[in-house]
Amino acid sequence: MIDINKVRADFPILKQTINGKPLVYLDNAATGQKPQVVIDSIVNYYSTLNANIHRGVHTLSQKATDAYELARFKIQKHFNAKQNYEIILTAGTTHSINIVATGFTTLLQKGDEIIVSAMEHHSNIVPWQMLCERTGAILKVIPMNLDGELIMTAYDNLLSNKTKLVFVNHVSNALGTINPIKEIIDKAHKIGAAVLIDGAQACPHIKPDVQALDVDFYVASAHKLCGPTGVGILYGKEEWLNKLPPYQGGGEMIKQVTFEKTTYADLPHKFEAGTPNIAGVIAFGTALDYLNNLGFNNIAAYEAELLDYATKKLLQIEGLKIYGTSKSKTAVISFNIGNIHPYDIGSIIDKLGIAVRTGHHCAQPIMDFYKIPGTVRASFSFYNTFEEVDLLYNALVKAKTMLS
Structure with a gap:
């Protein structure tokens, strides 16, 4: 209660x-408010831990790294990802979607089809349109009815051996509709398509289990979950994340750099270039603790x-x-x-x-x-x-x- x-x-x-x-x-639905424990977590980081992570041998850096990776573990546990390196820490849902959309540029061919629903947020429409422009893929749309529900028979008719990707929000931000994502995922998998679920609006109300859903990609933002802005997650199955190229180049995401050739780090660091929002990620873990306690x-x-x-x-x-x-x-x-x-x-x-x-x-x-x-x-x-x-x-x- x-x-x-x-x-x-x-x-x-x-x-x-x-x-x-x-x-x-x-x-x-735009952003959730923050409990005092989350605010305190941010203040505590900058007051007692402020150091860059994954790099330093000094005590503060090691403590900050431990706190950051503990937050990743909390996120893994919350979403029930199989491996902690399947959790990519991002700047938010839009960032997460763009990582996948950009990565699939190398995996799609002209004439391939991708499917999105009629009730998507612009952040789950525009990146896929841009992907189609880059690759020549064709965007198909699952229609909706007047009750604000997807017409699943139309979805069945859209699926074909040309379908490579399906993108649907878990919950509509404009209508509140909870979409039948398990059915959508299962049907896509039967014809060999991958599925990305935009969970930004669902996660404050529903605790998703990515393994039970068998979803290929699931994205969400911390600020909808009583956490700070500027933090999000991209969950991806290990095999899919290994197929995608890095989204950005820079520090942290490399294994070795020479002027002749660069090799990339293993997951999750391949997708985490640059200094992240360390305080925000740690506070996201605190927010999940708070919500799970409720x-x-x-x-x-x-x-x-x-x-x-x-x-x-x-x-x-x-x-x-x-x-x-x-x-x-x-x-x-x-x-x-x-x-x-x-x-x-x-x-x-x-x-x-x-x-x-x-x-x-x-x-x-x-x-x-x-x-x-x-x-x-x-x-x-x-x-x-x-x-x-x-x-x-x-x-x-x-x-x-x-x-x-």
Whole structure:
């Protein structure tokens, strides 16, 4: 069970006021807030450990390296990767996707096909378009229905012996839909295609098991998981990571350098050029400890109650339409009220201390599908309360009155 008062006390930012009103933070799909233990972890690194890693023989360097690699182990355990070197530490989900997309430049030929879904974030669309431009591969799209669900029969028809890669988000950032990724992975593997799953939106709510999923690549960002910005992970099966060339050249990712030839380091260092965000990675490990101590089953159960309550409450507002009505979704409500522009609603309720996201949410194809300019998105976390839902409802009623 979630002890909401105890949990909220862990997050210092939740104590502040915005425009003279208590902060109601409902933009968790954009970034999650940080508990004090994560903030303390960053301060502790710079106060007591600050040294570069993997290189120095001096004590601070060795301690920093141990703390950094302990965080990698925590990440490996959390995602249930078979080997710790299958966890590549990156700057975030977008960075992770680009490592794979760039690497496949050497593995695709003209006429090969890759598949993406209609509900992807731009970061899981644009790199693949760029890959197609470089290689002559063809991008295919799994369509969606009005409930915000992928049409799996269409996916079946897209798969062929030309399919080399499939890219789908685990959870839609714009709609909250939880996609049937295990089915998608299994069907792709039957025709010999690899699969990358964008887990950025799923990981705050769901604890993925990459071995059980049998996924080839899984990517995520720390800042969605109560961790710092500028840190992410690329999980890749060892055999796939060995096939991909390095993404960047520099220090740390080499075995030997001469002016005639360079040989590259083994995994994971082949993909980790340069000095990383050491403090951020260590703090990411702290964030995972915090979340696992709460328990993802407890988080999911509490957020499901919040979502159900908020959905019923907001639908009491006349003219409010929710986009993304799949029975399988995380705690995200994307909506509009009549013909009122979402930006106007977001601006007004911000004056009342309520933070939501407005716009296309880096998912323009979804908005084009629904023929709308964007939505208001309220995204909930385990530290939100039912009382905050009521405050959101009251603010929306006021905004509607002012804007109608």
